[in-house]
Amino acid sequence: MKIPYKWLKEYLDLDVSAAELGEKIERTAVEVDSVASPSAGMKKVVVGEIVAMEPHPDSDHLNICQVNIGEAEPTQIVCGAPNAQVGKKVIAALSGARIADNIKIKKSKMRGVQSNGMLCALQEIGFPESVVPKEYVDGIYFLPDDAVPGASVFPYLGMDDDLIDIDVTPNRGDMLSVYGTTYELAAIYDQTPRLNHPDVPENTDQKAADLITANVDKDLAAIYKLRVVQNIEIKPSPMWMQIKLWDAGIRPINNVVDATNYIMLKYGQPLHAFDLDKFHGKQVNVRLAQPNETLTTLDGNDHETNPNDIVIASEDAPIMFAGVMGGLNTEIDDTTKNVVIEAAVFDPIRVRKTAQRQNLHTDASQRFERGVNHGGVQEALDAAAQLMHDQANGQVAQGTVTGSDQDVQPVLVDITIDRINKVLGTELSVAEVTSIFTRLGFGVEEHAGLYSVSIPSRRWDITIDADLIEEVARIYGYDNLPTTLPTGQMTLGVLSPAQRQIRATRTSLEAAGLNQAISYSLTTEKKAAQFALQPTALTKLAWPMSSDHAFLRTSLISGLLDDVAYNEARKVKNVALYEQGRVFYREDDQIRPTEEEHVAGVLTGTLNDSTWNDHEAKVDFYQMKGIVEHLLRDLAVVGPVEFEATADYPDMHPGRTAAIFVHGHRVGFVGQVHPRVEKQWKISETYTFEMNLQMLIDMQKSDDQYNPISKYPAITRDIAMLVDANVTNQQVLEVIKKRGGAHLTQVKLFDVYTGSKLPADKKSLAYTLTYQDKTKTLVDEDVTKAFEKVEKFLESELDAEIR
Amino acid sequence: MSLQDNLNALRDEGLAKIKATDNLKSLNDIRVALLGKKGKITEVLHGMKNLPAEEKPKVGAFANTVRDTLTEALTSQREKLEELALDAKLNAESIDVTLPGTPVAEGEPHVIQQIIDQMCDLFMGMGYQVLSGPEVEEERYNFEMMNLPKDHPARDMQDTFYLSSEILMRTQTSPMQARTLETHDFSQGPLKMVSPGVVFRRDTDDPTHSHQFHQVEGLVIDKHITMADLKGTLLLMVHELFGEKFNVRLRPSYFPFTEPSVEADITCMNCAGKGCSVCKNSGWIEVLGAGMVHPNVLKMAGVDPDVYGGFAFGVGPDRFAMLKYGVDDIRDFYLNDVRFLTQFSKKG
Numbered sequence A: 001m002k003i004p005y006k007w008l009k010e011y012l013d014l015d016v017s018a019a020e021l022g023e024k025i026e027r028t029a030v031e032v033d034s035v036a037s038p039s040a041g042m043k044k045v046v047v048g049e050i051v052a053m054e055p056h057p058d059s060d061h062l063n064i065c066q067v068n069i070g071e072a073e074p075t076q077i078v079c080g081a082p083n084a085q086v087g088k089k090v091i092a093a094l095s096g097a098r099i100a101d102n103i104k105i106k107k108s109k110m111r112g113v114q115s116n117g118m119l120c121a122l123q124e125i126g127f128p129e130s131v132v133p134k135e136y137v138d139g140i141y142f143l144p145d146d147a148v149p150g151a152s153v154f155p156y157l158g159m160d161d162d163l164i165d166i167d168v169t170p171n172r173g174d175m176l177s178v179y180g181t182t183y184e185l186a187a188i189y190d191q192t193p194r195l196n197h198p199d200v201p202e203n204t205d206q207k208a209a210d211l212i213t214a215n216v217d218k219d220l221a222a223i224y225k226l227r228v229v230q231n232i233e234i235k236p237s238p239m240w241m242q243i244k245l246w247d248a249g250i251r252p253i254n255n256v257v258d259a260t261n262y263i264m265l266k267y268g269q270p271l272h273a274f275d276l277d278k279f280h281g282k283q284v285n286v287r288l289a290q291p292n293e294t295l296t297t298l299d300g301n302d303h304e305t306n307p308n309d310i311v312i313a314s315e316d317a318p319i320m321f322a323g324v325m326g327g328l329n330t331e332i333d334d335t336t337k338n339v340v341i342e343a344a345v346f347d348p349i350r351v352r353k354t355a356q357r358q359n360l361h362t363d364a365s366q367r368f369e370r371g372v373n374h375g376g377v378q379e380a381l382d383a384a385a386q387l388m389h390d391q392a393n394g395q396v397a398q399g400t401v402t403g404s405d406q407d408v409q410p411v412l413v414d415i416t417i418d419r420i421n422k423v424l425g426t427e428l429s430v431a432e433v434t435s436i437f438t439r440l441g442f443g444v445e446e447h448a449g450l451y452s453v454s455i456p457s458r459r460w461d462i463t464i465d466a467d468l469i470e471e472v473a474r475i476y477g478y479d480n481l482p483t484t485l486p487t488g489q490m491t492l493g494v495l496s497p498a499q500r501q502i503r504a505t506r507t508s509l510e511a512a513g514l515n516q517a518i519s520y521s522l523t524t525e526k527k528a529a530q531f532a533l534q535p536t537a538l539t540k541l542a543w544p545m546s547s548d549h550a551f552l553r554t555s556l557i558s559g560l561l562d563d564v565a566y567n568e569a570r571k572v573k574n575v576a577l578y579e580q581g582r583v584f585y586r587e588d589d590q591i592r593p594t595e596e597e598h599v600a601g602v603l604t605g606t607l608n609d610s611t612w613n614d615h616e617a618k619v620d621f622y623q624m625k626g627i628v629e630h631l632l633r634d635l636a637v638v639g640p641v642e643f644e645a646t647a648d649y650p651d652m653h654p655g656r657t658a659a660i661f662v663h664g665h666r667v668g669f670v671g672q673v674h675p676r677v678e679k680q681w682k683i684s685e686t687y688t689f690e691m692n693l694q695m696l697i698d699m700q701k702s703d704d705q706y707n708p709i710s711k712y713p714a715i716t717r718d719i720a721m722l723v724d725a726n727v728t729n730q731q732v733l734e735v736i737k738k739r740g741g742a743h744l745t746q747v748k749l750f751d752v753y754t755g756s757k758l759p760a761d762k763k764s765l766a767y768t769l770t771y772q773d774k775t776k777t778l779v780d781e782d783v784t785k786a787f788e789k790v791e792k793f794l795e796s797e798l799d800a801e802i803r
Numbered sequence B: 001m002s003l004q005d006n007l008n009a010l011r012d013e014g015l016a017k018i019k020a021t022d023n024l025k026s027l028n029d030i031r032v033a034l035l036g037k038k039g040k041i042t043e044v045l046h047g048m049k050n051l052p053a054e055e056k057p058k059v060g061a062f063a064n065t066v067r068d069t070l071t072e073a074l075t076s077q078r079e080k081l082e083e084l085a086l087d088a089k090l091n092a093e094s095i096d097v098t099l100p101g102t103p104v105a106e107g108e109p110h111v112i113q114q115i116i117d118q119m120c121d122l123f124m125g126m127g128y129q130v131l132s133g134p135e136v137e138e139e140r141y142n143f144e145m146m147n148l149p150k151d152h153p154a155r156d157m158q159d160t161f162y163l164s165s166e167i168l169m170r171t172q173t174s175p176m177q178a179r180t181l182e183t184h185d186f187s188q189g190p191l192k193m194v195s196p197g198v199v200f201r202r203d204t205d206d207p208t209h210s211h212q213f214h215q216v217e218g219l220v221i222d223k224h225i226t227m228a229d230l231k232g233t234l235l236l237m238v239h240e241l242f243g244e245k246f247n248v249r250l251r252p253s254y255f256p257f258t259e260p261s262v263e264a265d266i267t268c269m270n271c272a273g274k275g276c277s278v279c280k281n282s283g284w285i286e287v288l289g290a291g292m293v294h295p296n297v298l299k300m301a302g303v304d305p306d307v308y309g310g311f312a313f314g315v316g317p318d319r320f321a322m323l324k325y326g327v328d329d330i331r332d333f334y335l336n337d338v339r340f341l342t343q344f345s346k347k348g
């Protein structure tokens, strides 16, 4: 809400700059979005009086105006406004002037005719079109007749003021009013505000209750009051009121509508005025909308009502969405004579829902949603009636028609000085705290440090002692609080074993050259279904923003492939990434998916870029597998780690993928992304792995234990063999290890050959076997014997041809 | 010529030749010629068998001296030549030390991870546990138990991805407050925890909004925790993450789950507090929300607000990273351009 500084000064003695005031509000109450003067950056914009006017000879819409700008001779300005008129006081931007958007005005010739400036519409000096009075939207603005030619226009339009734009939090609805803000500033600056209160001159010859009655569902409107003003004269509001309205972003319309808006700004109580003569029947009904009821609102839009909307209705039709916007059928117009003013408190939740449903977020609905002062309804109603009496020559019918009402009493909240100091960490005295409550306008009773604080209804946000502590803290000043750290019983802060292993996982993969990625957990339906380690139902958002982020991921790989695609599209060819995070599995009958910690990696291009002394090596299956082995070693899982060729994963290359087993449990897979899927993502050859990290965390871990290094020399033997192409390294290793004897300590593959020198269905494998004994030097013959045994079994079990 | 004269002559001639030699090959030839099995000295020594017995020791001793002298000279000349040869070899091996070193392929933690780890390490040092909660949350924990009942207007501030009417993508890490309050055994001491994690909002992605981002929740509940403790804790965190020269100020704000509620600003990193366009000329930048835990939150979790109380805060590591490193588009954190990821590699 934008509040003009001068309005506040009507009630308080404030001599600080507007910027300082804004800062104070921000530090003590609510956020301030901006403090700015509407005329900031503009100059040489003065009152001009059109003293003569003739049509431009070479134009069908331009006029040549002679404009009195307070100098001896009028100046000539060419103007295209359709409403330019001799005798009117207008806004003249002279040569050298700056107007809105930093536009500079210069002398010029318009179609050959000298023009020494520009006559301005309000939009041209910074007014948003939405606040410009309707009659001036398409033309220049007419200043009051008593405006002095040559004087700056800014004071006439309220533009010499500063506007403080406060951003009110949901709990401080009281500050959506000038009075509420005034009370707040009174507390901050320790002043007593000079607030005025209405005194309605009533026409005792006419009782309001004889003109209208109200039938109210109390659950919908806790307070509902009406007044009637008769025989009014519709005309524009006085300038001072128009200025306050457009400063707050509200378009001035006429003296009746403006009065209701002005009172809303002043008191925070939304009001509505409607034309009594257009209202069908004598009874105003406050009820829920009925089936098939429609309403055309004041903005001209048609709405279907919803059975949960509160409507104000005549005998036959709704005339308003209660607390939101009135209807066109009872609009105040130039012919209106008799007016009903409504002041009420509507159910805030229903108002909010109606505003959302009908997409009608108004100044009124915004206030009802956050609450209004239940104790201030009558005063606001009276103030509006008085304004219509004073400014529209209306006669206020006697009495208020009350459809529902409440007995509003101050709320009592108890608190002790000790509690306040204990929570804030302060040593405030009773006198200091009493002074703060008093400044806030609260009633205070104190006995031996025990307070009973009486909260006026205008601060409906305060109901418990914590609320009072906040009041003390912010008025005392957060800067004045001491700065300490918690003391008390010591606690231990260490990572849990699972957290340690997650960190170890990250460190291990980073050491292997992969960068950590954090991708989106929400993805497309298609991608969500890809690469899952186990069969799962997909989890869909009820109301996604877009189909790109509509399903929960069931694998990390799909996100990593998005990252690869993003990099490749931006000409980054080498991508090495890993991600550690949650995937979401679900059984069909489950609503809430199961979250599982996973880890995955991708490699494409090369891990080591080519350098001046080394060629780049394209990534391959074995590089990715090596990283997986490295990670599993770092995690110290107990039991054998095995890789088994698999074609189980439809999105993986069927000949280049291995399932990963740890201690017999399938924990994930590693391999090349299926070329079809690579095409889907528009990426080049990519290797990937994904493992269920939670499973790895939960597995038993080996404790490190020192293994003494043998003092006796090791003996090595190399073996080369020809085997069928489909015999795997794993099979060979199994035979060697099984038959190698007690002293075989290591088997290392050092060569694999397939090619032109061998038959197509054969391959050559070569291994180094290392023998060692911890207790003595091995004898050559023993090793030879063991080695020959291995050779024999390779021949018999794998049909190997030893070379 | 006596044997001795002969030896003297061989010695002088040998020493001269040795000294004149400039390569190891000819030095070896000299050695063989003098001291080898058929060398001249050896030959002379063979002639000793014809000498009278009483002369043998004297001449023998002299012959040994000559042999030793020559051996020594040979050794020293060889060492000298070897040294020269090595110098020449090393000289030939010189390389351009300004050529680039061989790169080490090492990956980096994500910048948001770095900030989260840094915060967790700081708070663990102060006795906080690190806890992680579900990313798919029950509405009860995400809203109800955080004092945001159904139809609370503040729910509109956090547009939510729902899976069903009761299940949603958590919009904040605050539900971990309720979850830990519910389970903590206060007889074992105070509750001190931080909970980092990813959160979701129904938002359209743009440079300053992301439907997915991170939060770190902090919570301390004990019998004597004050707002001054909150202030000191936030100041310490800002010093750790940004540096000692950054200051913190608190401003009143509103969160349903804290009362009093504050927003914390830190000194603007762009202008060091002088005022600039980044901080809208205030010299301060808003970085986090905090407050004293609302009694309703304690009550709903079964904790007596008359006995226990404390503070909570919620930090956005994405925003911290943007401010700290000048990242101007939050989407960069989730698109994982390798050139982006590898820029944040400072260790320690």
Ligand SMILES: [Zn+2]
Binding pocket: B268, B269, B270, B271, B272, B273, B274, B275, B276, B277, B278, B279, B280, B281, B283, B284
């Ligand atoms: Zn700044």
